[in-house]
Amino acid sequence: MKGEPYLFLPGPTPVPERVCRAMNRPMINHRGDEFKDILEDVVAGIKQIYRTRANVLIYPASGTGGLEAAVVNFISPGDQVLAVSIGVFGDRFAMIASNFGAVVEKMDFSWGTGADPQKIKERLAQDTDHQIKAVLITQNETSTGAYNDVKAVREAMGDHPALLMVDAVSGLAAIELRMDEWKLDVVISGSQKAFMIPPGLSFMAFSDRAYQVHKSNTNTSYYWNVDQGMEYQLKGQTPFTPPISLYFGLHEALQMMAEEGLDNVIARHTAYRDLVRASLRALGLKLLTEDRYASAAVTSVIAPPEIGANQIRKYMFDQFNIILAGGQQSLDNVVFRVGHLGYIRELDLLSVLAALEITLLHFKFPLELGTGLKIAQKAIFDMHQQ
Amino acid sequence: MKGEPYLFLPGPTPVPERVCRAMNRPMINHRGDEFKDILEDVVAGIKQIYRTRANVLIYPASGTGGLEAAVVNFISPGDQVLAVSIGVFGDRFAMIASNFGAVVEKMDFSWGTGADPQKIKERLAQDTDHQIKAVLITQNETSTGAYNDVKAVREAMGDHPALLMVDAVSGLAAIELRMDEWKLDVVISGSQKAFMIPPGLSFMAFSDRAYQVHKSNTNTSYYWNVDQGMEYQLKGQTPFTPPISLYFGLHEALQMMAEEGLDNVIARHTAYRDLVRASLRALGLKLLTEDRYASAAVTSVIAPPEIGANQIRKYMFDQFNIILAGGQQSLDNVVFRVGHLGYIRELDLLSVLAALEITLLHFKFPLELGTGLKIAQKAIFDMHQQ
Numbered sequence: 001m002k003g004e005p006y007l008f009l010p011g012p013t014p015v016p017e018r019v020c021r022a023m024n025r026p027m028i029n030h031r032g033d034e035f036k037d038i039l040e041d042v043v044a045g046i047k048q049i050y051r052t053r054a055n056v057l058i059y060p061a062s063g064t065g066g067l068e069a070a071v072v073n074f075i076s077p078g079d080q081v082l083a084v085s086i087g088v089f090g091d092r093f094a095m096i097a098s099n100f101g102a103v104v105e106k107m108d109f110s111w112g113t114g115a116d117p118q119k120i121k122e123r124l125a126q127d128t129d130h131q132i133k134a135v136l137i138t139q140n141e142t143s144t145g146a147y148n149d150v151k152a153v154r155e156a157m158g159d160h161p162a163l164l165m166v167d168a169v170s171g172l173a174a175i176e177l178r179m180d181e182w183k184l185d186v187v188i189s190g191s192q193k194a195f196m197i198p199p200g201l202s203f204m205a206f207s208d209r210a211y212q213v214h215k216s217n218t219n220t221s222y223y224w225n226v227d228q229g230m231e232y233q234l235k236g237q238t239p240f241t242p243p244i245s246l247y248f249g250l251h252e253a254l255q256m257m258a259e260e261g262l263d264n265v266i267a268r269h270t271a272y273r274d275l276v277r278a279s280l281r282a283l284g285l286k287l288l289t290e291d292r293y294a295s296a297a298v299t300s301v302i303a304p305p306e307i308g309a310n311q312i313r314k315y316m317f318d319q320f321n322i323i324l325a326g327g328q329q330s331l332d333n334v335v336f337r338v339g340h341l342g343y344i345r346e347l348d349l350l351s352v353l354a355a356l357e358i359t360l361l362h363f364k365f366p367l368e369l370g371t372g373l374k375i376a377q378k379a380i381f382d383m384h385q386q
Numbered sequence: 387m388k389g390e391p392y393l394f395l396p397g398p399t400p401v402p403e404r405v406c407r408a409m410n411r412p413m414i415n416h417r418g419d420e421f422k423d424i425l426e427d428v429v430a431g432i433k434q435i436y437r438t439r440a441n442v443l444i445y446p447a448s449g450t451g452g453l454e455a456a457v458v459n460f461i462s463p464g465d466q467v468l469a470v471s472i473g474v475f476g477d478r479f480a481m482i483a484s485n486f487g488a489v490v491e492k493m494d495f496s497w498g499t500g501a502d503p504q505k506i507k508e509r510l511a512q513d514t515d516h517q518i519k520a521v522l523i524t525q526n527e528t529s530t531g532a533y534n535d536v537k538a539v540r541e542a543m544g545d546h547p548a549l550l551m552v553d554a555v556s557g558l559a560a561i562e563l564r565m566d567e568w569k570l571d572v573v574i575s576g577s578q579k580a581f582m583i584p585p586g587l588s589f590m591a592f593s594d595r596a597y598q599v600h601k602s603n604t605n606t607s608y609y610w611n612v613d614q615g616m617e618y619q620l621k622g623q624t625p626f627t628p629p630i631s632l633y634f635g636l637h638e639a640l641q642m643m644a645e646e647g648l649d650n651v652i653a654r655h656t657a658y659r660d661l662v663r664a665s666l667r668a669l670g671l672k673l674l675t676e677d678r679y680a681s682a683a684v685t686s687v688i689a690p691p692e693i694g695a696n697q698i699r700k701y702m703f704d705q706f707n708i709i710l711a712g713g714q715q716s717l718d719n720v721v722f723r724v725g726h727l728g729y730i731r732e733l734d735l736l737s738v739l740a741a742l743e744i745t746l747l748h749f750k751f752p753l754e755l756g757t758g759l760k761i762a763q764k765a766i767f768d769m770h771q772q
Contacts, residue, residue, distance in 0.1 A: 001646055001654055003731040004403050017390050024410070260387055268387055319770050320733060345389040347706060347737035354736050354759075358767045369763050373736075374756035381744045381755060384705050 006322045008352050010142045010170055010298035012192040012199055013342030015249070019197055022252035023245045030244055036236030038251050043233065045254030046203050049172060049195075049262060050187060052179035056205045057229040060243050063169035063190030066202030067096050069224035070165050070186045074210050076218040077101025079133040082123060082162070084115045084153070088143035088328050093136045093167050100219055105132075111331070112300070114148045114293040117156035124160040133213075134163040140171025143328045145300035145337060146293040147175055151182045163210055169193065169202075173257065174269040174297040174341040185210040193297070194265070196256070196343045197249040269296035272340040272349060275379040279353050279372035283360065288335055297341040300327070302334065307363045309336040315362060320355040346380050392708045394738050396528045396556055396684035398578040398585055399728030401635070405583055408638035409631040416630055422622030424637050429619065431640030432589050435558060435581075435648060436573060438565035442591045443615040446629050449555035449576030452588030453482050455610035456551050456572045460596050462604040463487025465519040468509060468548070470501045470539070474529035474714050479522045479553050486605055491518075497717070498686070500534045500679040503542035510546040519599075520549040526557025529714045531686035531723060532679040533561055537568045549596055555579065555588075559643065560655040560683040560727040571596040579683070580651070582642070582729045583635040655682035658726040658735060661765040665739050665758035669746065674721050683727040686713070688720065693749045695722040701748060706741040732766050 007014045028034050039058075046056050059065050075081060081102040083094030086109045098104045107123065109115050115137065124132065135157060140147045154164055163185040168177055172187070173194035179187050184207070191201035206214070206226065214226060222228075223240070232239045257265055273296040277287060280301055288300035303309035309326060310333045316322040325337035338352060354373050361367060393400045414420050425444075432442050445451050461467060467488040469480035472495045484490045493509065495501050501523065510518065521543060526533045540550055549571040554563055558573070559580035565573050570593070577587035592600070592612065600612060608614075609626070618625045643651055659682040663673060666687055674686035689695035695712060696719045702708040711723035724738060740759050747753060 001651075001729070001731065003729065006733070265387075321731075343387070343389065345387065345707075347392070347741060350736050350740050350759075351733035354763050354766070355733060358763065358770065361767060362770070369767060370756050370760035373740075373759060373763060377740050377744065377755050377759060380740070381747060384744065384748070 002321045004321070006320070006348065006351055008339045008344070009323060009325050010193070010337060010339040010341065011190070013194070013196060013339065014344065015198060016196055016253070016256065016343045018256060019249045019252045023249040025248060027244050030242055031237055035244070035247070038247050039233070039236055039238070042247060042250050042254060045258065047205070049254075049257065050177070050179045050205050051181065052205050054179060054205045054207050055211070055230060056203060057226060057233065058238070058242070059202045059204065059224065060200065060240065061202045062199055063188065063202050064092065065224075066169065066188035066190065066204050067093050067167055069202070069204050070188050071096050071100050071102070072219045072221040072224050073214050073217060073226045074163055074165065074186055074206065075100065075102050075134055076216070078103065080105065080131045081134045081136060082107060082120070082132050083136040084120065084148070085109070086113060086115055086138065086144065086146055086148065087111050087141035089141055089167060089169070090138045093138060097136060111144045112146055112288040112293070113290070114146050115153065117149065117152040120153055121156035121158065124157055124162070127160065130161055132160070132162045134165050136165050137167070139166050139168040139177060140175055140295050140297050142170040142298060143331070144288055145295045145298045146289045147171060147295045150177065150184065154182050154184060163213060170297050170341070171295070173262070173265055175295065176266055179205055191246060191250065194269070194341050195250065196253045197246060200243050200246045201250065269341055271379070271383060272296070272344065272346070273299065275349060275376050276338060276340055276353070278379065279376040282375045283357065283367050283372040298325070298337050298339045300331070300335040300337050303336055304360070304365050307360070307365060309333050311363065312336055312356070312359055315359045316355055319359070322352055322355050346383070350376055388707045390707070392706070392734065392737055394725050394730070395709060395711050396579070396723060396725040396727065397576070399580070399582060399725065400730065401584060402582055402639070402642065402729045404642060405635045405638045409635040411634060413630050416628055417623055421630070421633070424633050425619070425622055425624070428633060428636050428640060431644065433591070435640075435643065436563070436565045436591050437567065438591050440565060440591045440593050441597070441616060442589060443612060443619065444624070444628070445588045445590065445610070446586065446626065447588045448585055449574065449588050450478065451610075452555065452574035452576065452590050453479050453553055455588070455590050456574050457482050457486050457488070458605045458607040458610050459600050459603060459612045460549055460551065460572055460592065461486065461488050461520055462602070464489065466491065466517045467520045467522060468493060468506070468518050469522040470506065470534070471495070472499060472501055472524065472530065472532055472534065473497050473527035475527055475553060475555070476524045479524060483522060497530045498532055498674040498679070499676070500532050501539065503535065503538040506539055507542035507544065510543055510548070513546065516547055518546070518548045520551050522551050523553070525552050525554040525563060526561055526681050526683050528556040528684060529717070530674055531681045531684045532675045533557060533681045536563065536570065540568050540570060549599060556683050556727070557681070559648070559651055561681065562652055565591055577632060577636065580655070580727050581636065582639045583632060586629050586632045587636060655727055657765070657769060658682070658730065658732070659685065661735060661762050662724060662726055662739070664765065665762040668761045669743065669753050669758040684711070684723050684725045686717070686721040686723050689722055690746070690751050693746070693751060695719050697749065698722055698742070698745055701745045702741055705745070708738055708741050732769070736762055
């Protein structure tokens with residue numbers, strides 16, 4: 001019996017039954033009081049997840065839409081921008097800025113590592129006349145499973161006035177982020193990650209400082225325009241028809257996150273990361289990222305080259321209905337990625353690890369069944385002894 | 387994060403998402419064409435599961451209702467009945483017959499074992515003037531996890547004319563049953579077991595021979611009356627308002643069973659039983675039933691007395707949201723029962739086994755984590771190599 005799929009992707013992540021049920025109801029008027037109440041609740045809830053008192057807008061868009069919203073509202077054509085990239089999504093953020101007329105200077109780091117804040121500090125120190133208007137950075141690089149220490153990057157920027165714009169689409173609520181305390185200017189996230197709802201909503205928070213910059217912004221925008229967004233939000237509405245069922249789901253998911261407690265949510269993701277990495281290493285597998293850069297949202301595993309990542313993924317799908325992500329671009333067939341963010345129960349990690357061992361053994365990879373599984377089980381035991 | 391519960395009960399069993407979705411729709415007219423089509427489909431589907439061409443009625447009732455239907459339609463007050471019991475549900479079947487005026491002779495076997503067909507043969511051989519009108523037997527005794535070899539019991543009855551009435555509520559589709567080939571007269575089952583839908587429907591098939599007996603039945607019945615049931619079924623209806631959403635679910639579940647194939651469904655349950663038993667034994671746990679009686683639907687595990695079954699169940703529920711059944715009557719706190727029938731994915735068996743090991747270790751039971759888990763994982767590996 002194949003049964004329901006096990007979704008171990010870095011997004012979309014499994015949607016809890018509570019959220020499914022919440023979404024499964026007829027539409028309401030998005031210009032009415034009931035929607036207004038929901039909107040106020042979810043904006044307040046998102047602010048708690050961002051740990052911010054700044055403005056938050058919700059876009060009917062995928063995460064990439066949120067990145068575009070950040071660019072068109074806070075970067076003007078001709079602005080010089082330092083785009084730090086550690087993978088596919090860092091490249092994408094840079095590309096969007098470039099498309100909208102920014103003069104983009106890429107600062108690349110090897111895939112699988114995080115950015116070196118010292119390098120950013122040195123570059124900004126050279127920019128004595130403050131031509132660089134914004135630094136773009138990815139909190140969690142989904143393509144590699146590495147994350148950037150956003151707090152250290154902010155500190156490295158010192159008194160340089162450039163805005164720090166953070167793509168936190170796949171990292172928020174899985175990896176610590178404190179927007180106000182760390183003085184981040186623009187932070188974007190998405191619904192289909194740790195927020196545990198389907199794709200379709202993107203969230204953008206922006207500081208007062210960012211809003212001051214926006215005032216003299218010369219980019220053209222309509223859909224993403226923050227003034228219009230804020231104006232409607234004050235009335236308890238959105239400028240354009242919102243995906244109402246996703247709001248129902250978000251409302252419920254934020255409630256679940258509040259019940260668990262944000263600190264516990266973050267700690268859970270960290271514990272899952274450590275468990276998965278220890279288990280995979282016990283099998284003799286190599287991981288793409290070193291521990292110090294390791295994402296709590298997704299782990300990239302270097303497949304034994306004689307087997308290949310895609311053959312592993314295919315067998316796990318065919319035999320166990322387990323869905324893993326593949327490698328992107330140069331990492332295609334080199335790595336497979338195990339998502340462990342959002343609504344994943346700890347015991348379900350045993351399923352993916354057990355099935356992976358079975359798969360590797362099937363392809364004659366030398367291992368003893370249970371080797372990694374036992375490590376994971378012990379980690380779960382320890383969690384429950386605390 | 388607690389998440390959705392893991393339901394490892396011998397019923398209700400987990401309801402697949404496909405079935406939930408099928409049930410989640412508005413009501414239709416139960417006297418209309420759409421319901422007629424569904425009724426015809428599900429009756430045909432149930433007959434395939436029973437491996438019968440006999441009549442099948444669907445009652446809006448729990449399994450016990452089906453047992454009562456069998457008694458009131460095919461046993462008359464004053465009839466002598468041989469009620470074979472190997473546990474709580476065997477006792478219940480006898481009690482119902484007794485309540486409706488049958489002269490019940492109990493034949494009890496130790497809890498945890500199956501009935502000895504030879505004993506039944508000997509008893510019927512003494513009944514030379516055929517006073518015994520029916521033999522009642524439980525296919526799968528949910529309270530102990532033992533099953534009866536119904537085919538052997540039928541063979542043991544030889545030419546004795548008593549009807550063989552089988553409570554197959556928790557066993558059907560988990561354990562082989564061939565109504566026509568084995569010449570069974572009345573077979574009852576329920577919706578919340580291997581049929582993978584919520585409780586609320588009971589199925590009863592009866593042979594032509596049983597129907598002949600029914601013609602002279604002197605019990606009073608209205609709700610359970612088979613003549614009325616058959617009369618309405620010919621029109622594509624039920625005598626009383628049916629639980630329509632359960633019919634939607636049943637329709638989908640039968641489709642899923644057809645896709646998997648009944649032989650595969652049975653084989654899956656057998657494989658799960660063997661996997662669970664081997665894993666539990668590797669931990670040093672004792673099982674209530676010997677292998678030859680072991681049910682493919684549920685396994686009764688004797689808890690280490692110094693811990694107690696209920697403390698194990700409580701910890702597994704509190705810590706892992708895993709729901710196991712307790713022991714009934716004299717087995718309370720002595721055994722816990724792991725249901726492995728219906729919609730259970732093989733990898734989910736690893737979850738319950740891993741969590742059980744963690745629980746036992748928590749209560750200082752001497753074991754090495756992973757001992758049973760590894761056995762189960764190897765069994766899953768082997769299944770996929772075939």
